[in-house]
Amino acid sequence: DALNLTAGIWGKLIDDYDAFCLTLVKLTKDQPLTQTLYWNHTDGHKVEACHTFVYAPMQGSDAFKYIDIFVRFVGLELLDYIKALESSYETRSKDCGALSFPKVWEEPGFYERVVGSVNDGILVNDPNGQILYMNENLAKLLGYSPGELLGKHLFDVMDEEGIQLTKKRLSERISGTEEVFDFRFVHRNGAHVWTRVSAKPLVDDDERHMGSLVSISDISARKKAEQDLQVLLNELEQRVQERTKLLTRANSELKKEVEERKSAEKRAILASRAKSQFLANMSHELRTPLNAIIGYSEILEEEMQSAGVDDFQQDIECIHSSAQHLLQLISSILDLSNIEAGRMELQSEEIYLDEFLSELRMMMEDMLQQSELLFIVEQQLDTMSFIADRGKLRQIIFNFLSNAVKFTLTGSICLRVRHDVDQAHIIFDVEDTGIGIHEDDIDALFSAFWQADGSATRRFEGAGLGLAIAQEYTRLMGGRISVKSKYGEGSTFSVAIPTWHTLDTT
Template sequence: MKELRSSETSLERYRDLFNRVPIGLYRSTPSGQIIEANPALARMLKYPDVDSLLNINAKDLFIDVQVRDQWQDQLKRNGYMASFEVQLRCFDGSIIWVEEHTTAIKDDQNKVLFYEGSLQDITRRKRVTRDLEEHQRILSTLMSNLPGMAYKCKNDEHRTLEFISDGCVLLTGYNPRDLVHNAIVSFAHIIHPEDLQVVREKIQLAVDVKSSFTLTYRISTASNHERWVWEQGWGTYSPEGTLLYLEGFITDITDQKLAQLSLQESETKFKTLYESTRDAILLLEGETFIDCNSRAADIFGCLKDDLIGKSPIDFSPERQPDGSLSSEKASEKIAAALAGKPQVFEWQHLRKDRTPFDSEVRLNHIDIGGTLYLQVIIRDISEYKRAERTRMVLLQISESVNEVESLETLLERVRGLLGKLIDTTNFYVALYDEASDTYTFPYCVDEYEENDSYTPQQLKKSLTDYVRRTGQSLLVDDETFQELCASGEAVLVGVDSKSWLGVPLTIHGKHIGVMAIQSYNDEYVYDCRDLELMTFVSDHIATAIERKQAEEALRRREELFRAMIVNSYDVISLCSSDGSILYKSPSVTRYFGWAVEELVGQNIFNFIHSDDKQIVRNHLNELLAQEGISHGSQFRYRHKNGDYRWVEAKSTNLLLDPSVRAIVTNYRDITEQKKADEELKSSEERLRILFEYAPDAIFVFDLDGKVIDANRFAGQLTGVDRNEMKDKNFIRLGFLDAEQGKIARKVFLANKRGEPAGPDEIILRNASGREIIVEIRTFPVTIMEQRMILCIARDITERKQFEYELIAAKEKAERADRLKDAFIANISHEIRSPLNIIMGYTNIMTDILQEHMDPEELAFLDSIDSAGQRLMRTVDFVLDISRLQAGDIEFNIGDILLPSLLKRVTNGMVPQAEKKDIELSFVNDAGNVIIQGDEYYLAQAIGNLVDNALKYTRKGSVALHLYRQENSDDVILDIKDSGIGIAEDYLPKLFEPYSQEENGYTRAYEGIGLGLALVKKYLDLHDASISVSSTKGQGTTFSITFPASIIVTNQ
């Protein structure tokens, strides 16, 4: 009972839960008959109570039959149905959406007893979902049709997008998925680099104060086009105030922006036009200027303030060029314009500095705020007027170019016409000849200078030459000329002018000369306009010169051709198709004795040898068969004296040429050539004999070294029959070893390049094994139009043996010579030691005894000292020459200030010169020359020369002169004396050791002939050269040349 009561309690609780649960619950038979339902289901289906639901078949509640069948099939198959959404019809006919969960309750035999299920009303949820989807659709449609794009992004450096509308495609060219989360490109990346930083700063500023932001900037689309966009955005923040993301809208304002920029540009343009127009624009109220543009001030040469408040009369002369009063005429024009009649007229104005200028004036009335004003437009037409005059001048020049025959007359007329526009008082045209690098003056008028038009002149560094070289027109004042001179481009040629203007004369890009004008007294006479005018005229002048030169060349060519025909070695003949002679050149008389008039009208066959007539006739027929062809032939032509001469003729068919209409024949007498051919055959035979019997071996090779021919001696030299050598490569015949083969190949290669080779020596082993030293010379030659190599080989074995013996003898002699030099050095040393003692004691004796000895006794001691000094110098010379020849010398190279050294040497010789009353001088025209060398040896060399000059000069002078050599960087020292001179036959031996001039009175002078030999060797050490010129009895000049290679500074 207790269990029964417990069960009943549970059932009551279940029943209570079944009735109270807000979810509809039901149980139905397998056929669908509802047998149990809770109140929630009745309320859900809007039935009055639960009982009214009972016995209703659940299948009848389904709206969609197909859905019902699907529901029933799945329930039978699976035994349950979970979360099945379906529409059901309510008791009042309304329709609701429900979510159903159904389970089949089965017995032990798996038979369905009934179905239990639950229903939940989801109608509101479905409606909300549908509304939400509709709202999303509408929002998507709105987004898609907006002229821009909405976005949601992070506030990071990339502006990482979390959402972007489809308008992104139209605006940026990118698909939204390309930009969201920076999949392919970030939004920051497409912002123009110049605008990106400003965009970031403005967004951050708005975020800092939590306000919205508005931006205008540029983006770069996917197709790399630039667009202007307008963006409005705002931040979304957390409750704590932290920025979560940015939201906003971006639209394309490119057209608007471009229109705005265009408007700004238009405003700027109109303002610029007003200010920068070439015309003066002024606003006139009554007869007073109240406004003007900058050009007006420029034209009148004043400031704007100088014009405002002034009347047009203030800037006009008293009278206009037509004689009318400016004040009356101005009032008349102003009144007419104010009356509505626009005025256009020419007027002469005055600038602020009172210089007049021509102008075109336009007056138009305008209404501004009900007040009438005049718009005054003034155009400076001074240049136009000048251009009008210029056009007339240029037209007359152009007509003159075609009318005048003489170039001189044309240039005279050009000068007169240009004189209407510019000062042509001094005017010339210079033509350049490239071959001679000179100028001629076909026309020249000058106040101070006269130029012979036919005398060529070299105008190096002149303004004329500068303009021709550069091809640039040039206007030169004094300042410009000084700049050109300073740069080395020009020097003064002729009389200095104040202003000079020159333009190049150019034909086909080549500068053939210069046309120039100049003024000797007015620096400002020419300006850039004159330069342009002259440049333009120069084209006409160059064209005229070209035409005149062409006419002259044509005339010369005609004369040349006429002279060539008259003096030609060829006879020129014109004949008709049947052979009738129409023309003969005068040379026919010189070569064949016939007068021209004796031949014209006759037939050519009357003068041709009978054996050759058919040959000539055949050639004539071949010529007549085709117009324009040429044909050559040889035949015999009758001389007036009855002899027949061989001629070589070339004929061309020009019968259809309207300027000729004949067969043209050039023929010449080749009788002597025929004889020469016979002689040539004989000469060839003689050459063959010379080739065969020449004392040297002669080979003819092709360019690869193959033997083409060889003479008899070639076979003897090699020991091989020459016929066996033919067509074989000489190197491979076995006469040469590897080393000698290399030499032969180099020789062949040189000749292959067209370069002769030799003499070269090679060692050849002939067929018998004997080594022969052969000297070869090779020459590239052309035989029968083929390039070959001619080789001449000479056996020099015996000569080489003789040379070896000669060299050995020479070496032996040189060893003997060195022994001699060593011997002399030892002897000189042996002499010097006792000599030093003698001289030393002599000096001591002189110092001690000079007060106790009379002059005659002192003279003995002086003689001993003088002889000792002479002997000491001789020993020094011998020692120095020995050291030089033995190579035992220390050569210390350093920088030598040459003028300073020469002064020291000269000053050291002054006592010796004064003792003989000889004038000794040194002149430096070379500046501070510094050379590299040994100062001691160079001083010795120059000192010896000066000492010799003083020694061999009895009276007069010895002069040293240092100067630069013309057209060279070398420096020369001349040592000139007025002494006894040197015999001409002795000059070649002058610098040989131990040589002295034997005849004459030179024996009266001391020396052993080593001084000049030492000088030569000292100078050789310095790479300097010495030369001498002398006249017996008149003096001698030694010249030392210091080459540029040893000069360190040459200032």
């Protein structure tokens, strides 16, 4: 019943009221209990406190009349606690009427016993840092008895660094500064003692600054753990560096071994040499300067057009087109590398054929602006849609078309779309009237870094990557590429894509 009567009050003060009640139930007259609970501060935050519950029985009976609860807040707001305890005791004495019991705080040494029961070190110093009081726990922590340090200066248990920091803090304490910080004291034997310090100004009834009230906790174990952890981290870092050196050396030896094995086969040497040369000259790092060149050339072209100056127009266009060509070449090399590494993925989507052909027609119009070649589109199937990787399919067909434009001086180029019903494929043919290909060279067309004719390499731009990439893209989509050609008359390149899903939109 007593607990129920006080539930309204204690339920507001104590955060875990159930734990509080359980402690009271366990209390006996023979043994005080100590329990850590959290109080609810008026500003909303929680305050950790250590409670000591003391059973006070009625005279001649086992029933209790009241329970003394001694509370020590972590942070040691000691003076506020003692004042509150005294006020509470006086109020309770009035309520209890005729009850008579001694005022324990009037007994000699009461406050010393209270402070002595605190686990932390307690220190009181004057404004200049002279030690006015030190409890036994703190004195023992520093290797002294309490009486040895009374009247001494704080600086007597500090090193030079600590002295300078303390001078600054004592000065700030006068203005009312409260602090919580880590501090390193000097033990009597010269060893360093790491502590957690909570310090607040000490003032009299007239609010005059009288010094500092300080609580000090030993955190040597924590600091040692931090130091041990740092040692382990340093050792780990050293091991990582050693392993990195070993790995680098192993990689170097492995590279040397691979190069030696490659030298056993002439074809492997030639392929590796060609690939290494291209990859060395055209890497990711070239993209940034090339993009800058392209961007600045476009800016220069726009500014010259705005100013009506065309003296360097042709030169700027040459810079722009050359940079674009080089950027495209680098992209092709990187695409081929991604394919070989297995990092290329399909992005399948529904493609509407009419829209797709219009896109290809616009691309061809740009390529044929300076040409007299005739471009023809033949659609030999109903309007429909199909599922494929739009970007990769466009790149395959565009490669066929650009090769046709490159190797066809006069005549025409035809893009034909048809449907292989028996094998369920959509087929795109690119037929030209160009220089054609020798029959012996057709099988090697899709090898990387290869062109059918050395003279063609000199006469026409290209690195021999486009068809190799087109072949790999087609393979990823489950299709096939075929070539028909007669030297001197022209060629037909065909790509067949499976119609996994088609929709008749007529």
